[in-house]
Amino acid sequence: MAHAPETAHHSDAAHGAHGGGHDEHPEHIGHDYTTTGLNHRKMLMWVFLGSDCLFFGSLIATYMVYRGQSLQGPYPIDIIDIPITTISTFVLLCSSFAMVRALAATNENNQTGIKVWLLATAILGAIFIGFQVYEFNLFKNEGLTLGQNLFGATFFTLTGFHGAHVTLGIIWLLALFIISFKGRLHPGTALDVEICGLYWHFVDIVWIVIFTLLYLVGGFDAGPAVPGH
């Protein structure tokens, strides 16, 4: 990050205030010496995201392996509603934009901006979850349950765990929103917002993959016994 060099490092000692996931380490040469000059927590988040790739990778692989293997309906083509999901995809993309603005506001020490954009991100995330709850309910009413067929099992597991990630992100954003009222978010603590943002954008890109595979490409999969379509 090119803005306000070093301030992110000074902050922890100077203010003793920190958001979620903070951890301290013993003093080092030049106060916050790290071998690479990179921040511990940011590195932790990136390595974790690398790990989470394998988690979603395995869930997606399960879906792909079982694609078209359901023994009975409803099949994707019967119930997947692409227009609705395109809207919820928009909402999630908007939330990523809001997240970027929240970080910019933190770097500019724009206290109103921090609050507005953090809340906007959380609310957009919540709307996305709302869409998901609506969709799950709709599918359930149309007969798709976890036990109904492999499509149900893989679909609900994959999107459910993605939804859980989004929910966790919303809680994290709200925690940041709350501590912003105590003046604890400013250029010195921008890293707290940035790390949350990394997580949030990651959840966004996972959705980009899910949207493509489960909706755009897999949404037209028909049952094996329906000839012609």
Add this chain to the structure above:
Amino acid sequence: MATPHETEHHGGGHPSLMQYIVIAILLFAITIVEFVIIMDFPGEAEKVIADALGEPSTTILLFLLSGIKFAIVILFYMHLKFDNKFFFWTFIAGMVLAVMVGLALIGLFTAIKGGDLRATDAFADPCYFDHSLGAHGENVCPTPVPQPTSTPHPVVPTIVYTAPVVAAPAALVADVSGPPDAGLGEQLYVQYGCNACHTTDGTALTGPTWQGLYGSQEELSDGTSVTVDDDYIKESIQDPNAKITAGFTAGLMPTTLGVKDEEIPHIIEYMKSLQ
């Protein structure tokens, strides 16, 4: 690996507000393009663009567009374009590994479908590695219908893998509207995996054998007895735990088989044939 003392603050800066807005609009635009490609429009019978492109072009195009979205978000929103290369490679390593493991699994499963794995078959049958569905969901490469075996598999599932009892979409019984037919019933017997627990040769496995079952008197676990007739069989399929034959355990038969009402007469007909 990052070289020591390389800082995360190196040149280039990160995008301005204007650039972020452009990026956001680009993301929206790509999503709309994807939407347009695959949708049917009112008044049009078919997906105009997708059908014009055909497969696999449509899928490749969609992957490409999504890949661009993915790259934009990680490079700009997550600053990987501007940040230390260590972060970039950390993330890419995890992502590439996930993709490769996923592709390997898909490859291995495409190869395993069909159950018969002799080398000669693999090379002689052009459809051996490809049982995927065509552009409209039709079965391009028909999968052989698994035949019910006369000797049921022994219940030692841990060591020996026996090919999935139900492997083939094409094996599904499409038309069950006709008069009760033992042949159809036999197919359903395999399709729903009944043969995993119920034999047709008199051996008792996890569930009672079907040989000689129809019309017989069965003693139940509560001490009463019942005649095996159409109603009893129907109940046992749809609510397996309602009555349990003495000597067998409740709760083992799946309640979620999804056997349809109109399929049951065929199964009963098949049971009748097993005297």
Add this chain to the structure above:
Amino acid sequence: MAAITEVLPRPTYGATGLWSWITTVDHKRIGVMYGATALVFMLLSGIEAGLIRMQLATPDTDILGPGRYNQMFTMHATVMIFMVIMPMGVAFFNFVVPLAIGARDVAFPRLNALSYWIFLFGSILMHFSFIVNQVPDAGWFSYANLTEQPFSPNMGLDFWAIGLLILGTSSVAGGLNFVVTIINLRAPGMSLMRMPVFVWMTLLTSILLILAMPVITVGLIELVMDRNFGTHFFIPGGGGDPILWQHLFWVFGHPEVYILILPPMGIVSEILPTFSKKPLFGYPFVIFSGIVIAIMGWAVWSHHMFTVGLGPIANSVFTITTMLIAVPTGVKIFNWLATMWKGSIEFTTAMLYALGFIFLFIIGGLSGVSHAVSPSDFQQQDTYYIVAHLHYVLFGGSIMGIFAGIYYWWPKLTGRLLNEKLGKLNFWLIFIGMNVTFFPMHFVGMNGMPRRIYTYSSEFGWGDLNMLASVGYLILFVGFLVFLYNIIQNRNARRVSHDPWDAPGVEWSIASPPPAYNFAELPRIKGRDHYWIVKDEAREAGNPITEPEPAVDPSTIHMPSPSYWPIIIAAGVGLIGGGLLSHYGVSFLGGLIAFIGVIGWANEPPAAEEH
């Protein structure tokens, strides 16, 4: 939120007694806790192994019966892998790595404590299965569809799956912590190519952990859902495929094998140069072969599944990759041998164990190559030949390496040497016992004795060799008791200098046991064998080093204060798992506790109030 941290203020540093261990964030203490816990589980799992050997000693025996026998081999393997060898590795990561890279602690001390407590509670949770007598009994790989509700109706497999999910959380947290620590907390001058080999192997193991654990997590989640929520991921009746479980399990399982063997390889690479008085031969080759193993470990998993029927193409590909991965392993072995070549070798107990590691690991490696060939594997699959192979690799390899490490670093931990005479007795008992137990299994395996059978007919003629193996177990057990005795009587042993082995690692430059802050001043690393260089320079300057770095007043060095939150969050996580096995209300309570714990953690002041 701040109210929480007022209710439970941050504990002050330097408290003593039990409480100081519960709240500690000191990497050395956490390492000791990992090691002690693993030793307890090793005893437990060793007793399970004893019951297995008792049952198999003679033909047509019915001491345990088939049900208990299944439970014993399942728990023996699960405990040995997830609660003995892995945490033993982590114990060494914790105790050695910060010292060996010249750091004062790990990057995230509280996260480190959290990893330990989650590991402990997860292990205890799995052992609750003994209390309710619904013990996992489907083997450590728990193949579907044996693990599904119809075939395993009791809760044993739920205990197994949820216990492993919790242990996986702990492993990932620990892995993340050590990756960041090693990348980011090396002392000035310690470039990547100056890092001790053990630190390198820790880095690779940690990377494997964080990448492999998510895969088994997904498999376990799907298994739990199959068993409890009506899905059919692995149930053929619903269209699922039991083979998917095998794939997910072994995609994780093969990197896991390297997670178990790389740390002991690192330990041995530290010990051999020390006691040969020569630098490690071909350091870059050892490092790069480690990296190649870590990468190729992802491309060999289906060699566990040759007999599944993946088809000739898949089997050929995995045969080739498996044979290739033997190459970097061989490179390491030749480097170790070349390190000793013309060295002035000192046969301490640690060195004996390191030599034992090489000897036994070669045998295990060679038998491994013999079933890398898929046609030959069809003969060996699921026989005692495989049991012999895996015990030569995991016992002859991992456990021998771990014992070597314990003998090597013990004086750094306590300031006292473990008794060398007892140590050598301990080594020879274990070495002989190990070979007497497992070598005959090659032959019974080749004679067709299958794994996981609870008894066999005397007509097969396997009785004598099985009796021999059971006798070997007794020798092993006595050897282990000698080791425990050696540890217990260590309090009375004489103190030794800070550098009893004249070792090259930077950890030997400080006092034994190390002060809480490790290094009063961060060392400037001068080369690959830093402390040898420092000692040589001092000797040439005419004043050889005999004393450790001088101690300073600990209050002048800011160290992270202890914290209550790790154990509180871990208890919450444990309760969530426990609730899934009993009543969802308990899960809810656990979730609440963990949530409060996270808030407290995030708002905790960086240090206790001064007084």
